[in-house]
Amino acid sequence: MVRWKTTFDGRARDTHIARHNKIYTIDQASALIGEPNCRCAVVPVVPE
Ligand SMILES: [Zn+2]
Numbered sequence: 327m328v329r330w331k332t333t334f335d336g337r338a339r340d341t342h343i344a345r346h347n348k349i350y351t352i353d354q355a356s357a358l359i360g361e362p363n364c365r366c367a368v369v370p371v372v373p374e
Pocket residue numbers: 332338339342364365366
């Protein structure tokens with residue numbers, strides 16, 4: 327699982343801001359990330 331991190335620089339998409347800090351599977355995240363000019367990142371979630 328990964329946590330979505332939106333880059334808040336005033337140009338982030340609203341849909342991406344809504345994803346900030348949400349948890350996704352790697353498959354979901356890789357399908358969502360990588361849009362043109364998207365500067366979001368995902369970081370691995372360490373299970374507790
Ligand atoms: Zn983005």
